[in-house]
Amino acid sequence: MGLQRLSISVALCTHNGERFIREQIRSICLQTRPPFEIVLSDDASSDGSVDLARQAVAECNRARPEAPIALRVLQNAAPLRVTKNFEQAARACEGDLVALSDQDDVWRPERLDLMASTFERRDDLLLLHTDAQLVDGERRDLGGSLFxxxxxxxxxxxxxxxxxAFGVFLRRNLVTGATVVFRRALLQSALxxxxxxxxxxxxxxxxxALGGVDLLPQTLIDYRQHGANQIGARRRSLVEKVRLATASRGDTHARRVARxxxxxxxxxxxxxxxxxAHVEEARRKVAHERLRAGLPAARCARLVPVLRELWAGGYGRFGYGTRGAVRDIVESV
Incomplete structure (x- = not known):
């Protein structure tokens, strides 16, 4: 008996993306294993993003009539912002698998085939992500990858x-949505x-937390960095890291507690x-972030509680270790 072939939806979010949307749509439609639908959730665009998307899908369907792709469009009169716009798109998807898509990247032709076949071999897998090639607005290679x-x-x-992966992600996020495919069943717990x-x-x-994440090391998309990204990727220089470490904490720690x-x-x-064990780790994460948020304003008064938490392993388990502890001591209020 062969492996079950899973259906694929693409959750594509747009906002004033007419500069790149046609190229991205074509890279989705011309996959070696194309999706059966694209759900486009447009976040109050004032340009021609949606019309260009419709034209691009129609062009692809004419070029490949044996594998037509349905396009469903959700248009927001008022912007939902990134997280809720992707939630809206994902909710509307009907495939076994959901591939997330930004408006400005380009997928390698084999992306969906490689990722879907991994899910078909592994019933335990809930989410799979990959590396990506960093390129500029004209798709010129920037000489590095996302990882x-x-x-x-x-x-x-x-x-x-x-x-x-749960322990890794409690320290920091390594997953970029533009590289993600997940099993739609995950939404039952995530929504x-x-x-x-x-x-x-x-x-x-x-x-x-539910037990099913993995990654592929291949760079399966060209991930554009063009100055207008809502979320981008760039390695910080040493000077930038020092400046960030000594900057005002503002409401950063309060937001981390809320998360x-x-x-x-x-x-x-x-x-x-x-x-x-995962629930207990999440509880410890809350306690760690509350401690950091409650540090006193005076740097000298932070020294003992920070060193105590460093010694207890909190900074290593939930952050950047010694580097995070030093930052908590030297940052301004």
Whole structure:
């Protein structure tokens, strides 16, 4: 008996994306294994993004009539913003698998075939992500990949391959939505997406909590960096890192507490779907972020609680280790 062939939907979100949308649509339609539908959720565009998308799909269907792709368009009169716009698109998808798509990238022809076949071999898999090639607005190679810009380590990759993605994602997000395909069944636990989180971080963390995340090392998309990205990728220089470390904390820590609390609430609501160890780690994450948010204004007064938390392992488990501890001591209020 052969493997079950899974159907694929694409959740494509747009906002004033007419500069790149045709090229992206064509790269989706001309996949070696095309999706059966594209759900386009447009976030109050004032340009011709939607009309260009319709034209591009029609062109592709004329060129490949044996594999027509349905286009469904959802248009928002008022913008929902990134997370809720992707939620709207994902909710409307009907395929077994949902591939997330930005408006300005270009997919390699084999992307969906490689990713869908991985799901078909692995019933446990809920979410799969990949590396991406960084290119500029004209698709000129910027000389690096997404994983390189994120400084993804071999240890992190090994942990994700080994089923330990939840611990990795409690430290930092390594999943970029433009590279993601997930099993639509994940939405049963992940909806609604909390506004404190970006959609890709939330989906990845929820999938990891439920036990099914992996990555492919291939660069399966050209990920454009053109100055107008809502979310982009670029490696920071040493000077930028120092400037960031000493900058004002503002409401950063309060927002991190809110994110951690939303995650813990959701995991608890899922009962025995989530391993108790994951719930306990999420609880410890909340405690760690609350400690950081409650640090005193005076730098000298932060030294003891920060070093105590560093010694206890909190900074290593939920952040950037010693680097994070030093930042909490030196940053301004």
């Amino acid at each position: 390189q810009s994120l400084e993804v380590t071999p240890a992190e990759i090994a942990q994700i391959h080994g089923g330990q 609604p997406f909390p506004t404190e989180w970006l959609h890709d971080e939330w989906l990845a963390t929820m999938a990891a 951690a609390e939303r995650l813990l609430e959701r995991l608890r609501s899922l009962g025995d779907q989530v391993a108790p």
